[in-house]
Every structure is written in structure tokens, then in C-alpha cells.
Amino acid sequence: MITIDIIETRVRGFIGDIQHPKQKKKININDLEFQLRKLMEDYFEMDGYSLFYHSIETLQAEGQLIPIQNNQYNGRTPALPLYYWVNIKVQSTKWDRLEMMKLSDQFDFSYYERHPEWQTVEEWKRIHNVYTFLQSNQEREIVSFEERSLELFGYEKFLLDGDSFPEGKGFLARIGVSEEQLKMVSYGEPFVFWMKQGKEIKDIQRVLIVENLSFFHTSIKLLEDNVLDYEPELIIYGEGTKIERSFSFFFRMFPPKSYLFYYAGDLDASGYGILVRLIEKYPECCIQPALKIYRKMLECTEQRNDQKSGQTQNSKYRDSFFQWFTEEEQALLLELWQENKRIPQEVLTIETWRRWM
Numbered sequence: 001m002i003t004i005d006i007i008e009t010r011v012r013g014f015i016g017d018i019q020h021p022k023q024k025k026k027i028n029i030n031d032l033e034f035q036l037r038k039l040m041e042d043y044f045e046m047d048g049y050s051l052f053y054h055s056i057e058t059l060q061a062e063g064q065l066i067p068i069q070n071n072q073y074n075g076r077t078p079a080l081p082l083y084y085w086v087n088i089k090v091q092s093t094k095w096d097r098l099e100m101m102k103l104s105d106q107f108d109f110s111y112y113e114r115h116p117e118w119q120t121v122e123e124w125k126r127i128h129n130v131y132t133f134l135q136s137n138q139e140r141e142i143v144s145f146e147e148r149s150l151e152l153f154g155y156e157k158f159l160l161d162g163d164s165f166p167e168g169k170g171f172l173a174r175i176g177v178s179e180e181q182l183k184m185v186s187y188g189e190p191f192v193f194w195m196k197q198g199k200e201i202k203d204i205q206r207v208l209i210v211e212n213l214s215f216f217h218t219s220i221k222l223l224e225d226n227v228l229d230y231e232p233e234l235i236i237y238g239e240g241t242k243i244e245r246s247f248s249f250f251f252r253m254f255p256p257k258s259y260l261f262y263y264a265g266d267l268d269a270s271g272y273g274i275l276v277r278l279i280e281k282y283p284e285c286c287i288q289p290a291l292k293i294y295r296k297m298l299e300c301t302e303q304r305n306d307q308k309s310g311q312t313q314n315s316k317y318r319d320s321f322f323q324w325f326t327e328e329e330q331a332l333l334l335e336l337w338q339e340n341k342r343i344p345q346e347v348l349t350i351e352t353w354r355r356w357m
Contacts, residue, residue, distance in 0.1 A: 148184035211265030268342030
């Protein structure tokens with residue numbers, strides 16, 4: 001039932017995006033199913049087409065979809081007409097103003113006055129659930145986004161997955177309620193780390209974060225051989241961009257104090273962005289590039305390769321990263337950038353490290 005609901009919710013979201021308040025829109029049902037398949041990796045395993053068919057039939061019964069009978073079908077079993085009209089968006093029934101006034105001690109309904117299309121039965125149920133919760137929120141414990149979302153809205157990803165639940169995107173902003181009021185937090189994701197042998201949590205002062213798994217293992221060996229730059233007591237495997245979500249987890253594991261965080265990643269557009277965003281997101285922390293490690297990488301320009309496809313070359317991140325280096329080093333980095341080349345962190349192996357020992 002949950003799977004049916006998820007697929008139907010996504011289909012309704014697609015149709016809702018297409019609907020126009022003044023005219024019907026024509027859609028190709030195969031295009032619609034293709035968009036659904038792209039969002040659901042397990043679409044075929046769950047017999048997604050049967051659930052998709054059920055959702056289309058439901059929307060047709062409601063009058064939101066009107067099949068175009070021209071003897072063209074989608075080539076699937078059971079078959080659906082290839083083309084449908086998406087009916088005009090029906091103006092939602094406005095909420096009872098007296099009921100709105102009863103809840104106005106907690107909510108500002110001005111957004112819904114300006115956007116009456118949001119005055120739906122489903123939205124009112126969500127608002128009423130939140131209102132009930134707020135009556136006793138002082139007695140409630142802090143839980144995760146997913147746990148509170150499941151309690152109030154029936155789906156753990158309602159507030160987080162805008163593709164599956166388009167109504168969840170912006171819901172808290174619409175009603176003017178904060179995460180703190182709902183007693184929920186976004187927990188940091190756990191990360192893999194290595195503590196230097198003989199050290200305890202209280203001994204940690206310097207932390208090295210590395211982007212890639214290979215260099216994480218290399219760093220561990222270098223650390224135990226006492227030849228790793230900065231002599232960190234702790235090494236964290238950043239796992240690419242995941243560190244941007246998991247970094248906050250550090251402060252749930254380790255005691256509050258001043259730490260020195262050094263970051264080392266690939267010399268490429270993605271690596272620059274990860275470091276700069278970490279510094280911007282956590283200005284209270286001392287986070288800086290592991291310059292000694294980056295300089296070793298710059299000596300390996302013969303192993304440069306092409307930038308990964310799909311990387312966004314953000315000049316703002318580039319300039320913020322470059323400013324940590326000398327003019328001569330900046331020239332080398334700029335040359336790599338202009339040639340659309342990169343130096344992967346994997347150039348630093350146990351063998352290449354011996355050059356500097």
C-alpha cells in the first residue's frame with residue numbers, strides 16, 4: 001500500500017505541475033512513465049508499471065486525466081491510451097474562515113490567503129496535525145526529521161524528498177513554524193575515521209579529513225609510521241561530498257573544544273567546492289586546506305588527467321581555494337583549470353610519499 005501511495009503521489013505531483021488554471025494540456029503517457037522510472041531505481045522490481053497503471057486509472061476516474069481516443073496506445077499490458085488531456089486545475093475549496101481563526105494563535109494564514117490553491121483538504125489535515133502537536137510540544141523530546149515527519153504526515157521523507165512529496169517542500173515556511181518548534185533536528189551522518197594508536201578521545205587536537213578512500217588508507221599507514229604531515233590524532237574519510245552532510249556528526253562524538261581541521265581532496269573543481277563550502281558552513285571551526293599535502297600533489301602534475309564529466313566549474317570556489325597558495329602555485333593551479341585538467345588524490349601513495357621522506 002505504501003508503494004502504491006508513493007507512486008501515486010509522484011504521478012499526482014507530475015500532473016499537478018502540468019495542470020493549468022485556464023486550459024487543458026496534452027501529455028504523452030510514455031513520457032510520464034519515463035520520468036517516473038528515472039526517479040525510482042527499483043521501479044521494475046516492484047512491478048512499477050502495474051502501480052503506474054492503477055494511478056492513471058485513479059486520476060482518470062477523478063476527472064483529472066481525460067484519455068484521447070485515437071487508437072494509439074502505449075504498447076504495454078494492460079494498455080493505456082498514448083495521449084491524455086490534463087484537465088484544468090480546479091480551484092480548491094476555501095477553508096472555513098472560523099476554523100482558520102481558531103488556529104491563528106499558532107499560524108499565520110496570510111500565505112494561504114494569497115495562494116488559495118493551497119487551501120486543500122490534505123493541507124488542512126497537515127496543519128491540524130501540527131497544531132495538535134504544538135499544544136504539548138514542551139513535553140516532547142527532540143527527534144530526527146524523519147521520525148517527526150512520519151508521526152505528523154505519515155511519511156518519513158515528507159519534509160525532505162521534494163520529488164516524492166512536492167507538497168512537503170516549503171510546508172514549514174507556508175505555516176510559519178520552525179524546526180525547533182516541532183522538536184526535530186537533522187542528524188549528521190556517521191563517518192569512517194581512524195584514531196592514532198595510543199591516543200584517546202581527549203587527546204585529539206588535529207584532525208585530517210581526506211576526500212578519497214585510497215588516500216585514507218595510505219594516510220593511516222603514514223600516520224602509524226609517524227611521517228604524515230600535521231601529525232593528526234584523527235583521520236576522517238570524507239567520502240567526497242558526503243563530508244558536507246556528515247561533518248556535524250563530529251560534534252556528537254567528540255567533546256567540545258577547539259580543533260584544527262585540515263582538509264585534503266582532489267585538485268579539481270569538486271574538491272575546491274567541498275573545502276570552501278565546509279569553511280563557509282562552519283565558520284566557528286578552524287578548517288583550512290592541508291597545504292603541505294596539496295603541494296606534494298602539485299609535484300605530480302605528470303599524472304594529471306581530464307576533469308570528471310558533469311563537474312560544475314565554479315570560479316567563486318576556485319578563487320577562494322587558490323588564495324591559500326603562493327603566486328607561483330596559483331599559476332600552476334590556474335593552468336590546470338584552463339586546461340580542464342585535475343590531479344587526483346590517488347597520486348599520493350606509500351611509494352610516491354618516499355620522495356619527500
